[in-house]
Amino acid sequence: MSVLRRGGVSSRGSAAKVVHAAASPYGSRRLVIETDGDVTAAYLKDARDSVVGATWVANHRKAPPELDQSRLDTGDPPLLPESHVRHPSGRKALDGEALEVVWFEEGDGVAVLEAGDPLIVIPGWSDMGRGIPGYARDAAHQSPFAFPLDEEIENFGPRIEQARDHWKRCRADGSWAEFQQSVLGHLLQRLGPSGHYWHDVGRQLAGGRTAVSPTVGVSERPARSNREFTVLSTVGMSRQRMPTVELYEDDVAPYGRIELAVASTLPSQKAGSIFPWLAQYPWRSVTWFAPGDVVKWYHEARTFPLSSGESSWEGVLLLDDPTRLAGPEAPAMTGLTLGGDAVRWLWLVPITGEDHRYAKSEGSDALIRRLAQQGRSWVIS
Template sequence: MGLFSRNNKIERPKVILELRSPSCPITAIVEQDNRVAYFYLFGDNEDFGVKSCWIRNLIKAPDEIEVKLMEKGVPPMLTKEFCKFPEGQVAVNAKDLEIVWLEEGDGAALLENGQILCVIPSWGGDAGFLGYARDCIGQGNFAWELAEDNEMRKRVKNAVSFIKAWGEEENPFQSLQPKILNYYDEVFGESVKYYAIDNSEWPPKGLYVYEGEEKIVFATVAVALRPQPKIEMYFEDSSRINRIEIGIMLKTGLTNDEINNVASLISGITTIPWDYITFLGEGHTVEFQNIVSEKFKYAILTKKLKLLPPMNVPSFGDSQTNFLWIVPVSDREWRVIKESGSQVVLDKLTAIGEEIFNFEREEVV
């Protein structure tokens, strides 16, 4: 008899609902057979893999984990001790369901008639934790209880509000963009150039450019609309660093082609957190393959250099906005950062003063 024949009453799981993340290369799927329903996140890259969370049993819960079925790739039911409804529940129905992506784009919640059924946050799949489920009691093998005071309830509510806000007369970008531009104008001077750097994709974002007598300043606008993925797995309070804007200050005198090239590179850097499901922070390095200099093909992100002004960019949501300066570094400097940490190179860059803005400077290591 085949595993999925009618005689042993195990059907192949069917896809009930599917939705692509608006930010990250991840797809959320609800699957259900005649015994159990599951919520999955499928990542396009191997690092993310597949994350799963139990939703509900449709028949009486087993006393023990269905190890033999799991070995054959069959989704297991949650055991009786962790089930709020040990006798089983009715099957989920697509018309009652809604998938809500968390603001970071790397986690999602499944709602039934507006009520949260389960959530897979960014740390789902880590250290034995898979996700939270409304109909679970305690810490089960395939889901943990979604308590009334669970922080994820607020996070899902915020995500719903964020999505809804894009349909308002003044959407989040239209609200934040002028505040940031006015701030940059006050700090650096009124800009003469502004680039849209979103490639006509959601959410919109821009780049302010100011050309002064001595320096040219580039600074992003509204990248901070989305908190970065994965960051909360590494920091207990990520609210000071999860939303970013980035910029670079260079010696004036760049050609139009060079300005456009730098703008394009900055645009590319702003996509890294969501394209690769990661985050950018103090001391991180990125590629910076520019046409201005053969020597400086990397950059360090920092706000620790004294010559770079501390920024207090208008914030969005419950977080502060962390402004990181892009400082070009050479291959040798990049290798030292990788091997010994960023502080050694940052100290030496501080020592050379205004030369940090110059693509023709000498290497510091």
């Protein structure tokens, strides 16, 4: 089945004009709206400039009675036939200045509004590799190039408004401080007084680009009389939902917001060095962290942050219930709610390359059982 252009190479040549372009706040997706004067199409691209989602937007001249296959053969988006469009005579060209781009909170989808009204939506599940396009206001019937937006506007309308509210809150003066204090207050109740605090640790892997979201800090909660280990927790990951959860879970609320934690007897500076890699990972890679996930280190094993002369760690296991492994009683971290969603803390446990392969082959539950049988502790030392 023919679909809109996908991949990283445009075949539209110099005839295509960019009407509007915008990058997501996380820097992992980019929206490009193009026209050749006859048809406008929108493309959602990844960091490698490959098209991951797309939709026909509008015809700008009289619609043909049938699909114009000749345009597809030359790599151009089609003039949709008159049976599939709301403006068979074509609509006027888009004014890029009149368009508002609203990125979903998760960063994996985007909406475009024209004069305040939804024009298109390319959600996270748009997949040109499988022939699933985005949604367009001017589409009257489903096709491989666009789904009618009005059929889903009851779902997308509130989501667009929620996304606008989210970014408005993020830009508001004092917003970060208010969020930060809510998480730090929760950590105080659950883990006791704080020690050191590291601000915006994810920027270390973002090349120092201050505009790349999300902002994530790390709070140290030193060992105390009733706890022999220090806890390091992220502060900021839960401020926004993770991408792609809705592709796997019917109810996003229990899984969408997380913070990461490490329990350790190592020096905090060393234990905390794991966080720059993971703090922005879901939004940078457009994925999510689920309980039981294993994440492989992206570089040589000897450079893994928690490595020592006696270990050969190459990744981490994410546990929502650390008591499945050996070790002391784990602190209860439940009770924080943001945006109506419960925040889940996932504990990081380093694993070897062989552990990672075993989890991928047999499943994370099998790995957890094996680590428990080996007496592996969830506290890093």
